[in-house]
Amino acid sequence: MVDPHLLRTSWAKVAQHGEQVPLFFYGHLFLSHPEVRSMFPPSMAAQRDRLVAALGAVVANVDNLDAAVPFLQGLGRDHRKFAVEPGHYPAVGASLLATLEQFLGPDWTPAVAESWTEAYGIVAKVMTDAAAVAAESAPPWWEAEVVAHEILGGRRDIARVTIATRLPYPYAAGQSMTLETAMAPARWRFYTPANPPRQDGLIELHIKLIGAVSWQLVNVMGVGDRLRLGPPVGHQLTLASTAPGTDLLMIAGSTGLAPLRAIVEDLARTPDHGRRVTLFYGARIASDLYDLPRLEQLAARHAWLTVIPVVSDDHAWEGRHGLVGDAAAAYGNWPGHEVFIVGSAGMCEHAAARLKEAGVIPGAIHLEESQP
Numbered sequence: 001m002v003d004p005h006l007l008r009t010s011w012a013k014v015a016q017h018g019e020q021v022p023l024f025f026y027g028h029l030f031l032s033h034p035e036v037r038s039m040f041p042p043s044m045a046a047q048r049d050r051l052v053a054a055l056g057a058v059v060a061n062v063d064n065l066d067a068a069v070p071f072l073q074g075l076g077r078d079h080r081k082f083a084v085e086p087g088h089y090p091a092v093g094a095s096l097l098a099t100l101e102q103f104l105g106p107d108w109t110p111a112v113a114e115s116w117t118e119a120y121g122i123v124a125k126v127m128t129d130a131a132a133v134a135a136e137s138a139p140p141w142w143e144a145e146v147v148a149h150e151i152l153g154g155r156r157d158i159a160r161v162t163i164a165t166r167l168p169y170p171y172a173a174g175q176s177m178t179l180e181t182a183m184a185p186a187r188w189r190f191y192t193p194a195n196p197p198r199q200d201g202l203i204e205l206h207i208k209l210i211g212a213v214s215w216q217l218v219n220v221m222g223v224g225d226r227l228r229l230g231p232p233v234g235h236q237l238t239l240a241s242t243a244p245g246t247d248l249l250m251i252a253g254s255t256g257l258a259p260l261r262a263i264v265e266d267l268a269r270t271p272d273h274g275r276r277v278t279l280f281y282g283a284r285i286a287s288d289l290y291d292l293p294r295l296e297q298l299a300a301r302h303a304w305l306t307v308i309p310v311v312s313d314d315h316a317w318e319g320r321h322g323l324v325g326d327a328a329a330a331y332g333n334w335p336g337h338e339v340f341i342v343g344s345a346g347m348c349e350h351a352a353a354r355l356k357e358a359g360v361i362p363g364a365i366h367l368e369e370s371q372p
Ligand code: HEM
Pocket: 036, 039, 040, 041, 048, 049, 050, 051, 054, 055, 058, 059, 075, 078, 079, 082, 084, 088, 089, 090, 092, 120, 123, 124, 127, 186, 187, 188
């Protein structure tokens, strides 16, 4: 029988051992099942662990299963991109139980063992069932190839990368995806298409040089290089998440522009959508407003679109100065608008706080932090 209280108290005790927990778990998993090693990043430093922390927390909250089912189904579908098969679940389950036993010592009682075994089984079943349904209509990942690669921005640290997928990639404007490059295997990173799905199937990505994977994408990769895409994720920034016809305030910092540009383009090909869109586009220095010319062309063609660039640290800039959140909050009367904010954590937090002060209700704010 699953005893949620036992699960949570025992997990809290295990979690106190910090980095030792993933170290033990991966040691056990890779020794007992070396065939799964290549699914994981080459360096599994404990602070980079994503699986064990989530695994314990997810399983320990199994009593709230109804609320967790959509998340677990998404997780199960997404795990297909790691080449996870149903047969791998018992292996991970056995290593999880061995880890719990190791750190609980005398507290690893038959009742605790039974609770964890059953709870893991429930979670694994939701994930594998969802993966099996997805396998009927979608590949585990989408093979893609770079067809254009352009370096942008005054600091030459932004790339506009256009990719073509071999099979059609079904997504909605505003959704993100994870991708893996052949040069950095098993290191999946989030990016967001900057265009809505197109007839020719091409997808444009805006990539800022921040970590090792983006370094590959900006500085090393070129036309002809291969990528893999995971399934599309997230609904927070899609038009479907807003009431039809509501006006939109969009606030973008740097490459956080990508999903917002995709939504604007989507609207541009939807006749009589009835929305007004005001897009604030912020950067530190003017030359980082890498997509401004194309946005201004769009605004010139569509009266419903207003684009306002804002620059914080560049005295030579002749336009609006300051933080993009301050500029947006001061500019208009936003209650009644749906607000999309995408950028760094600091920018998102600041802009959201300023808009709430300006009377926007929290439920109207759709936020997404660009991945560092
Ligand atoms: C109940 C079972 C499981 C749960 C709740 C679970 C949960 C998670 C979560 C939340 C993540 C982090 C999100 C992500 O990177 O996409 C993750 C990552 C991952 N999982 Fe699972 N998982 C389960 C089973 C498995 C199994 C059976 C395998 C196959 C060996 C597996 C392989 C992986 C891999 C390779 C990663 C990426 C790790 C990384 O990039 O550091 N998972 N899992």
